[in-house]
Amino acid sequence: MTIQSSVWLGTANLPRYQALDADQEADVVVVGGGLIGLTTALHLQQEGVGVVLLEGGRIGTRTSGNTTGKVTSQHGALYAKLLDRHGRDVARQYGAANQEAVDEVDNIVRQLGIECELSRGPSYVYSTGDLREEAAAARELGLPAHEADPSEMGLPLSAASAVRFDNQLQLHPARYLTGLAAAFTRAGGRIFEHSRVTDLDSEGEGVVARTESGRRVVARHAVAATLLPFGTLGGYFARTRPSQSHGIAVKLPVQAPTAMTISADAPTRSTRPWPGGGPSGLIVVGGDHETGAQEDTNASYQGLVDWVDQLWGTTVQPEYRWSAEDYSTPDQLPYVGKAPGSPVLVATGMHKWGLSNGTVAAGILRDLVLDRSNRWSDVFDAGRIGDARSVAKLVQDNLKVGKEFVAGHTRRLLGAGLDHVEVGEGGLYDLDGTTVGAYRDHAGTLHTVVPVCTHLGCPLRWNQGDSTWDCNCHGSRFTPEGTVLDGPTTTPLKKPED
Ligand SMILES: Cc1cc2nc3c(=O)[nH]c(=O)nc-3n(C[C@H](O)[C@H](O)[C@H](O)COP(=O)(O)OP(=O)(O)OC[C@H]3O[C@@H](n4cnc5c(N)ncnc54)[C@H](O)[C@@H]3O)c2cc1C
Ligand code: FES
Known part of the structure; x- marks a missing residue:
């Protein structure tokens, strides 16, 4: 029988926290308990800043608990496009920020002693076309990229070209998030689950977060790490698109490839080993479509199963299957920082690479709260959506959309x-x-x-x-x-x- 859950949430023991049942005060209120919210909250609490984290459901159970678990600066075949669109400086900074995030996650895991199946290894992007330009772009930007022979990947398919990034990381995301939450509360941080925030408003010198139960948290700063800023905050809903992907965990009749792989061509097929499934365990993620655009999403799951069956000449029955969504921005760079016309700090538009992009985002958010400079804040700047006036107009224009x-x-x-x-x-x-x-x-x-x-x-x-x-x-x-x-x-x- 196939279990309808991500293989990660099905094999982790995420801690549970009470709902907010009394008003609270804090230095910072972080809304959202995914990777970005938990990492930001931990950073701040470790610096002696008192944080209350409010989660609408259960921490770690939305997109961050449903990922492929790759922490890599290889974001598909992105770098030739970034160079072309944004120029060398921006592309180099994006790559460097994400490559540093790979090492940062590794350090966090080791320092906190989180048991999350962390391993290092190569990550490949492959195509039936020519990826030499992508390899050259990534190398020029200083990333650990090499043109590779597609047969190195261990996938039984024929591809014409591949790019290998060395020494990338994979982990069990739900166990990583469990470790972040435990470290945060050990440091004195407070988490409240089932406490959905409905409003974040300025009050005096600070902000007040109101939850659906009417309870409030008053703080000096607020961070909305809610995948997409909720309501109409910052107008980001009008400048991003939601995309859903599907995942399966299967056992092959043979040993599974040990490398992380992703196709550059559509339909996307992203693979990595499934350690919990033994040597033949494989995870495949893909079947992307805009959220809410497809009724028969069983077809997306079946597409992944058919792909495995065809490649390995077998008939697999997935042990787990799941889906999740993430948001993309028009210029392929995340929005992280202060939302125009609002005191709230936001992070969104991770393009399905939020384990590394989101780790960068958490560092930027911490530094904004602490009034420190951050090397990556310009590239990820949330303010490039427009000034307060143009955002107000954007929101106004979009209010009619639904009707x-x-x-x-x-x-x-x-x-x-x-x-x-x-x-x-x-x-x-x-x-x-x-x-x-x-x-x-x-x-x-x-x-x-x-x-x-x-x-x-x-x-x-x-x-x-x-x-x-x-x-x-x-x-x-x-x-x-x-x-x-x-x-x-x-x-x-x-x-x-x-
Ligand atoms: C199928 C799939 C596979 C992926 N694989 C990878 C990968 O291998 N590597 C990689 O780098 N990235 C990957 N990504 C992208 C990555 O998972 C996301 O970018 C990242 O998890 C986003 O983290 P987050 O904290 O913003 O969001 P989330 O994890 O969704 O956290 C947001 C939290 O905010 C809460 N929330 C929302 N609104 C409110 C509210 N009003 N009040 C209180 N709480 C609220 C939600 O309940 C949720 O818990 C993948 C994405 C998908 C969809
Ligand atoms: S998410 Fe905006 S109208 Fe449904």
Whole structure:
């Protein structure tokens, strides 16, 4: 049987924390307990700054707990494109920042003694085309890059070219996050789970974070490390795109390749060994599509399985399968720093490389709070989205998006009435002339919601493979009961009876 969970969350024991049940004061309030929030909180607490971390669900269980677990400066075949688009200086700084992050994660693991299956090894990007320009660009920028023979990778496929980055890192991300959280609380940091923040506002010299329960944290500084800044904060929802990827963990009939690999050509196929699966254990991630753009996400999982079956001439049954989303920016560089027109510090747009980019981001956020300079803050600058006025206009223009989108959207109704919703089936149904979202779980319970996103009102699409309601406008995701999983929204879905 395939377990619907990332192999990491299925094999880690993330600590649990109480919800915020009394108002708190802190030097810094960090919102979001993924890699960026936890790393930033730990850095600050270790410097003697009192931090409260507020997490909407459980720490480490969203994108950071669902990654491929590669910590590398090799971000696909990126460097020739970066050089071309941004010039040598910016491309060099991006590469150097991420290469340093590889060593920083290694140091954190060793200093804190985190047991997270950390190992060093080569990482490859390969193509049926010519990657010599990519190899040359990465080398010119000072990265440990080499043109490689694709047969070195140990994948039974024919590629025309490959680029190898030496001495990159892979780890068990959920165990790494567990170690970060433990070190943070040992240093005196406070974590509250199930405490979704709905507003971050200026108050006096500082900020106040209000949670859905009405409890508040008053602090001198606030960091929103929420994958995408929530609500309309900074206008980032309008300048990023959400993309979902799928992952499987399988056991091959032979020893699995030990290197990390990723295809430069579409469809993306990213592989790495799965240590918990023994010598034949392999993780494959890919099947990318915009969040909320595809109903039959089972097809994305099947695409990964078919790829494995075809390459190794076998029929695998995944032991785990999972999906997650991340955001990309128009110019391929993350946004990290102060949001225009707001006192809040943000980090978003990691382009599915947030284990290294996010480690860089945490260093920038720490230095901004401590009023120190940081070598990478210009390249990652969150302020390049525009000044406060242009962001206000951007937000205003986008407030209409949801309503226009609803009006022009054709909805595929599965049927009239809810009696015929089969176990495990979900989608849109007509109920006395009103469209409702419905799903019948495996215990036979029917869950119904108003299938309209609570962020800016876009229509939701049922995601059959993951049993979630997903929004294509800016990536909010909800459970069948309407609880917020991800995204800029902070409000659960309405019930048809409300
Ligand atoms: C399938 C997949 C594979 C990937 N593989 C890799 C890889 O191998 N290497 C790599 O470098 N990168 C990888 N990435 C990218 C990387 O995982 C992300 O960039 C990174 O995890 C982002 O970290 P984060 O802390 O911003 O987000 P998250 O881990 O999503 O953390 C954000 C947290 O904020 C919480 N939150 C949100 N809103 C609120 C609110 N209003 N109040 C309170 N809490 C809130 C969420 O519940 C969540 O816990 C991958 C991404 C995907 C999708
Ligand atoms: S995420 Fe913005 S409208 Fe749904």
